Amino acid sequence: MNTLLSVRDLELVGHTASGPRTLVDGLSIAVSEGESLALVGESGSGKSITALAIMGLLPEAEVTVGGGRIEFSGESLLDLSALERRRIAGNRIAMIFQEPMTSLNPVMRIGDQIVEMIRAHERVSLRAAMARAAELLADVRIPEPAMRLRAYPHQLSGGQRQRVMIAIALACRPKLLIADEPTTALDVTVQAQILALLRDLQQELAMAMLFITHDLGVVANIADRVAIMYCGQLAETGSVKEVFRTPSHPYTRGLLHCVPNASAELDELVAIPGQLPSASESLAACRFAPRCPLADTICHRTPPPTVAVSAVHFCHCHHAGGVAVP
Amino acid sequence: MLRYLIRRIGAFLPTLLAASFLIFVFIRLIPGDPAAVMLGDQATPEAIEALRVEMGLEESLAVQYLRWLSDVVRGDLGDSIFFQVPVLELIVDGLETSVLLALMTMVWIVGFGLPVGMVAAARRGSWLDQSLSGMSMFLASVPTFWVGLYLILIFAAILGWLPSSGYPSIFGEGGLANLRYLLLPSIALAAPNAALIIRLTRASMLDVYREDYVRTARAKGIHPLRVIVRHVFRNALLTVVSAFGFTLAALISEAVVTETVFSLPGVGRMVVQSILRRDYPVIQGTILMIVLLYLAINLAVDILYAWLDPRVKLR
Numbered sequence: 001m002n003t004l005l006s007v008r009d010l011e012l013v014g015h016t017a018s019g020p021r022t023l024v025d026g027l028s029i030a031v032s033e034g035e036s037l038a039l040v041g042e043s044g045s046g047k048s049i050t051a052l053a054i055m056g057l058l059p060e061a062e063v064t065v066g067g068g069r070i071e072f073s074g075e076s077l078l079d080l081s082a083l084e085r086r087r088i089a090g091n092r093i094a095m096i097f098q099e100p101m102t103s104l105n106p107v108m109r110i111g112d113q114i115v116e117m118i119r120a121h122e123r124v125s126l127r128a129a130m131a132r133a134a135e136l137l138a139d140v141r142i143p144e145p146a147m148r149l150r151a152y153p154h155q156l157s158g159g160q161r162q163r164v165m166i167a168i169a170l171a172c173r174p175k176l177l178i179a180d181e182p183t184t185a186l187d188v189t190v191q192a193q194i195l196a197l198l199r200d201l202q203q204e205l206a207m208a209m210l211f212i213t214h215d216l217g218v219v220a221n222i223a224d225r226v227a228i229m230y231c232g233q234l235a236e237t238g239s240v241k242e243v244f245r246t247p248s249h250p251y252t253r254g255l256l257h258c259v260p261n262a263s264a265e266l267d268e269l270v271a272i273p274g275q276l277p278s279a280s281e282s283l284a285a286c287r288f289a290p291r292c293p294l295a296d297t298i299c300h301r302t303p304p305p306t307v308a309v310s311a312v313h314f315c316h317c318h319h320a321g322g323v324a325v326p
Numbered sequence: 327m328l329r330y331l332i333r334r335i336g337a338f339l340p341t342l343l344a345a346s347f348l349i350f351v352f353i354r355l356i357p358g359d360p361a362a363v364m365l366g367d368q369a370t371p372e373a374i375e376a377l378r379v380e381m382g383l384e385e386s387l388a389v390q391y392l393r394w395l396s397d398v399v400r401g402d403l404g405d406s407i408f409f410q411v412p413v414l415e416l417i418v419d420g421l422e423t424s425v426l427l428a429l430m431t432m433v434w435i436v437g438f439g440l441p442v443g444m445v446a447a448a449r450r451g452s453w454l455d456q457s458l459s460g461m462s463m464f465l466a467s468v469p470t471f472w473v474g475l476y477l478i479l480i481f482a483a484i485l486g487w488l489p490s491s492g493y494p495s496i497f498g499e500g501g502l503a504n505l506r507y508l509l510l511p512s513i514a515l516a517a518p519n520a521a522l523i524i525r526l527t528r529a530s531m532l533d534v535y536r537e538d539y540v541r542t543a544r545a546k547g548i549h550p551l552r553v554i555v556r557h558v559f560r561n562a563l564l565t566v567v568s569a570f571g572f573t574l575a576a577l578i579s580e581a582v583v584t585e586t587v588f589s590l591p592g593v594g595r596m597v598v599q600s601i602l603r604r605d606y607p608v609i610q611g612t613i614l615m616i617v618l619l620y621l622a623i624n625l626a627v628d629i630l631y632a633w634l635d636p637r638v639k640l641r
Contacts, residue, residue, distance in 0.1 A: 055545055057541060057544055057545060085547075086547040086548070089545060090545060090546040090547035090548070091547055094545070095545045097541065097542065097545075099538050102537065102538040103538045103539055103541070103542045104539055105539040105542070105556075105557050105560075105561070106539070106561070106635070106636075106637060107560055107561060107634065107635055107636060107637075108556070108557075108560075116543075116546060116556075117546045117548075120546055120547055120548040120549075121547065154636070154637045168542070168546070
């Protein structure tokens with residue numbers, strides 16, 4: 001399959017009062033056409049900021065691109081002008097966000113917010129765009145779509161607002177949908193509905209998806225492949241099946257171990273010891289080393305190699321075993 | 327909506343009643359006797375005493391208050407002691423100047439304050455933003471009369487471009503061109519208030535700019551100007567509009583000073599002169615009308631707010 005999105009050696013630098021700090025360090029991920037990749041990590045691991053970099057929405061005063069490339073359909077996004085990037089954003093790469101409650105403009109009708117997206121990229125009449133907006137609301141399973149167009153966001157529930165966000169994102173039939181924790185803020189039953197909807201729409205539209213989450217249960221549900229990040233570095237990538245069955249990075253193993261299991265008779269939740277390094281701490285070459293049960297001196301000194309566990313499964317660890325990839 | 331209006335206007339009554347009582351009592355706390363002021367330095371104590379009886383000032387305060395109140399309820403604000411004409415007539419006379427002055431001032435405040443605040447926010451941190459912010463800090467901190475005097479000095483006395491004082495009615499000779507008499511006073515009056523609106527617009531635009539829905543708008547790939555106008559400004563306006571109520575209220579009291587500096591025949595100057603003359607009926611009547619106006623402005627702002635923000639329901 002053709003690679004749609006390719007991020008190579010991406011480095012994102014945060015500018016804080018205490019000086020610059022690397023937020024994302026040499027990240028490389030790829031998403032093929034029609035494929036669903038889950039980007040997994042704790043809060044602060046750099047997954048959301050990576051999504052914003054792909055969209056061209058980085059808060060420039062706070063975060064800048066330090067190096068690397070982002071290619072979409074063979075075009076180097078970081079080399080495009082602001083105008084050219086705007087033609088891609090929304091149109092060919094669309095994004096939905098974590099907070100459906102605050103992600104819609106409170107003083108604008110739902111219909112107008114969908115139409116705005118359509119008319120930003122296509123020359124269609126207002127009437128045609130409105131008709132299309134109603135269809136989109138029907139596509140995301142909102143009842144009485146024609147009536148809902150006139151509603152304001154506060155008249156909808158959280159789940160419905162996220163459906164509206166999805167309708168906006170899909171308005172221009174994007175090739176890639178970036179979903180940044182789209183279900184985290186919703187209650188569990190609604191979460192399941194939204195996930196099912198996203199999975200259905202992704203297959204219907206043959207759309208690629210970059211799904212950002214910290215929830216491994218969601219990953220199993222929605223993704224073909226998974227990329228696990230720790231503190232701005234990639235830990236492990238591979239097909240969901242392989243990574244879940246044979247996790248090779250100590251961090252992934254730790255994460256999978258943390259998932260509560262109803263059948264296991266444990267009294268306590270398992271946790272990975274330690275915590276994410278604070279902003280003032282200096283970082284080890286392998287960011288996970290201070291919390292890793294296998295860490296030794298090499299982990300603190302030398303950045304981890306990329307190790308091929310199998311043809312579709314790569315791990316970034318000195319102790320992963322397997323064959324190192326140059 | 328109609329029920330809301332009726333209820334809100336009904337709520338004016340207790341406020342007006344309380345205000346009428348306070349006005350009535352407070353002017354009488356100021357030392358000075360209207361009868362003595364009217365008759366001048368040469369008056370004999372007997373003459374003053376006779377006039378006081380004639381004006382009903384010898385009766386108890388409670389009786390005086392109730393008599394005045396019952397007249398007011400019937401729409402009679404009484405007669406001016408000094409001019410010997412109905413107070414209502416005097417107010418209507420001054421209203422043209424005051425209303426036009428207020429309108430022109432609001433035009434400057436809205437027409438200047440909002441766009442400048444928007445530009446400052448859009449270019450935050452730039453030299454333009456910093457000089458605009460510096461200018462608005464300066465304008466907000468200097469008193470209206472000082473700005474007024476300097477405007478007179480520069481544009482009337484030195485350059486001779488605009489008249490320094492007075493205001494002939496636009497309905498008389500000269501017509502609409504007479505509005506130029508209000509140019510300097512309205513600018514003086516607008517300066518500190520526009521500065522406040524600039525600061526407020528800038529601050530709330532910057533606040534809104536961090537909102538999630540602005541990120542959503544930017545993710546749509548729409549033009550940045552559209553993001554600013556339709557998403558940021560529209561929401562920032564909610565904060566600014568609620569400040570308009572305060573601004574208008576401030577205008578009423580600042581107009582008193584401005585009308586005096588520019589010798590404008592408005593309601594504000596009339597209040598000042600009537601206080602000096604201890605012309606009780608005029609002071610009472612005018613201030614009561616100002617209180618009513620203030621309440622009406624606040625109601626209008628609330629309605630405007632509900633119209634701008636669909637989340638607010640008027641019930």
